[in-house]
Amino acid sequence: MSALIKWKNHHIEDVEVNLLLHALNERYGYDFTGYAKASLKRRLLELVSYFDIEHLSQLIPIMLYDEAVAQTVINSISVPTSDFFRDPFVWLHLRTHVLPELASFPRINIWQAGCGHGQEVYSLAILLHELGLAKKSHIFCTDINPEFLDDAKKGCWSTRNADIWRENYQKSGGNGTLSDFFIEQENKMFIRANYKQNIEFIQHNLVIDDVFKEVQLVICRNVLLYFGTDLQNHVLTLFTRSLERGGYLLLGRGENILNLKEQHLQLELRDTSLQLYRKTMDMDSNV
Amino acid sequence: MYKMLVIGLSAGGTPLIRQLLSALPKNYSLPIAIVAHLPEDHPNHLDKVLDAVTDLPVRTARDKEPIITGHVYIAPSGYHLLIERNHHFALSHDKKVKCVRPSIDVLFGSAAEVFENNLIAVILSGANSDGADGVAMVKKLGGLCIVLNPEDTVFNTMPNAVIRAAEVDYIASIEDIISLLVCVDEK
Ligand SMILES: C[S@@+](CC[C@H](N)C(=O)[O-])C[C@H]1O[C@@H](n2cnc3c(N)ncnc32)[C@H](O)[C@@H]1O
Numbered sequence: 001m002s003a004l005i006k007w008k009n010h011h012i013e014d015v016e017v018n019l020l021l022h023a024l025n026e027r028y029g030y031d032f033t034g035y036a037k038a039s040l041k042r043r044l045l046e047l048v049s050y051f052d053i054e055h056l057s058q059l060i061p062i063m064l065y066d067e068a069v070a071q072t073v074i075n076s077i078s079v080p081t082s083d084f085f086r087d088p089f090v091w092l093h094l095r096t097h098v099l100p101e102l103a104s105f106p107r108i109n110i111w112q113a114g115c116g117h118g119q120e121v122y123s124l125a126i127l128l129h130e131l132g133l134a135k136k137s138h139i140f141c142t143d144i145n146p147e148f149l150d151d152a153k154k155g156c157w158s159t160r161n162a163d164i165w166r167e168n169y170q171k172s173g174g175n176g177t178l179s180d181f182f183i184e185q186e187n188k189m190f191i192r193a194n195y196k197q198n199i200e201f202i203q204h205n206l207v208i209d210d211v212f213k214e215v216q217l218v219i220c221r222n223v224l225l226y227f228g229t230d231l232q233n234h235v236l237t238l239f240t241r242s243l244e245r246g247g248y249l250l251l252g253r254g255e256n257i258l259n260l261k262e263q264h265l266q267l268e269l270r271d272t273s274l275q276l277y278r279k280t281m282d283m284d285s286n287v
Numbered sequence: 288m289y290k291m292l293v294i295g296l297s298a299g300g301t302p303l304i305r306q307l308l309s310a311l312p313k314n315y316s317l318p319i320a321i322v323a324h325l326p327e328d329h330p331n332h333l334d335k336v337l338d339a340v341t342d343l344p345v346r347t348a349r350d351k352e353p354i355i356t357g358h359v360y361i362a363p364s365g366y367h368l369l370i371e372r373n374h375h376f377a378l379s380h381d382k383k384v385k386c387v388r389p390s391i392d393v394l395f396g397s398a399a400e401v402f403e404n405n406l407i408a409v410i411l412s413g414a415n416s417d418g419a420d421g422v423a424m425v426k427k428l429g430g431l432c433i434v435l436n437p438e439d440t441v442f443n444t445m446p447n448a449v450i451r452a453a454e455v456d457y458i459a460s461i462e463d464i465i466s467l468l469v470c471v472d473e474k
């Protein structure tokens with residue numbers, strides 16, 4: 001038998017990452033194996049110092065038996081970073097073009113996938129109110145992580161970033177003030193109840209769950225970044241099935257569909273810098 | 288032998304990177320990925336500035352895009368830029384590292400793992416210590432590390448931090464850095 005070969009640590013860490021993902025999937029049914037590996041590995045390795053262990057693989061037995069530890073691992077894989085009216089020029093375009101166009105539909109169904117702590121879904125609700133479309137709109141607001149969904153449902157954030165959010169809102173074409181939408185109390189801001197009215201919060205995993213039918217707009221920003229190419233393709237097919245013909249898909253500013261022309265014939269790119277797509281009108285494309 | 292060049296810069300770095308890119312021959316083959324700290328949520332103009340001074344194709348790096356020889360890629364503002372094992376770029380919106388996003392440490396760390404001793408890492412100027420951990424990682428995995436001589440810039444916090452964090456291979460003037468980069472590509 002030949003001698004075993006020495007490996008560099010970072011290759012061994014790749015093995016540890018894969019083992020941990022398989023354990024998480026078998027034990028808890030969360031399948032992150034199709035996620036983009038480079039940033040995922042960075043986030044997982046932060047757990048090594050957090051739990052004060054030497055190697056990531058030492059977390060596996062702990063996580064298998066302790067649900068609270070598993071939840072911490074899951075939270076560190078699904079990153080909830082978000083802002084109100086993040087990338088204001090995108091919201092300005094929604095305000096001036098996309099939503100006014102959807103106004104001609106009798107009902108507007110919107111699927112906001114990957115809501116994090118809810119900043120984005122309430123940004124959307126604020127826009128719908130300001131455009132007078134709230135009454136005929138319904139928003140399916142989904143995330144894989146029940147803890148994030150609970151926070152989103154509560155609609156409460158620290159005021160730490162309020163200045164940035166105010167500036168974003170103004171750049172997105174808003175004329176109101178933050179106090180129109182929030183109640184402020186002891187460094188916390190709460191969304192006013194009427195902005196929650198037409199939002200339905202649902203736990204939904206894009207990897208395994210099915211679609212919401214007949215929506216006119218899908219907003220899924222900064223989620224596909226975390227997926228590998230195959231998983232991204234799978235989810236884009238879900239969104240295409242979910243959309244009515246002529247409906248819009250909005251991805252994150254940094255996202256990118258590489259194989260649009262080959263694999264997603266029913267999606268047409270409307271604007272690269274916005275990452276706005278539209279489902280084509282023709283009847284017989286194959287998806 | 289080298290397959291990838293990564294460059295990090297912050298305050299004071301724009302004239303330096305312009306000078307560097309304008310001096311590279313138009314058949315320069317190493318792909319180049321650049322992280323520059325720019326104001327977030329600003330349309331990325333560095334690509335236009337750099338495109339004007341070089342014949343090499345300059346673009347903003349996009350998620351899941353394969354790295355092409357001889358191209359110059361710039362990390363988009365507001366996102367970390369990483370490299371996957373299959374030599375495709377990946378963007379992430381993970382939290383800031385050392386208060387910045389994109390982070391030089393993040394790009395250099397992921398590039399080091401993928402390219403090991405086929406990587407060259409260059410740090411120009413800057414007023415923070417981003418890049419120090421990244422260069423240390425590049426060094427540890429066998430890559431070539433080059434830093435601008437701190438005496439050549441008033442924004443020397445970054446080069447000094449890098450020199451403290453790792454046994455870099457070269458501390459050099461911008462002219463010497465250019466000669467080195469041209470020379471390694473000709474081999
Ligand atoms: C970076 S946040 C994006 C927040 C918001 N959309 C934005 O762009 O500001 C990514 C969100 O995607 C969620 N997510 C990750 N994987 C998911 C999956 N498989 N299914 C549904 N949501 C997922 C995470 O829990 C997290 O809340």
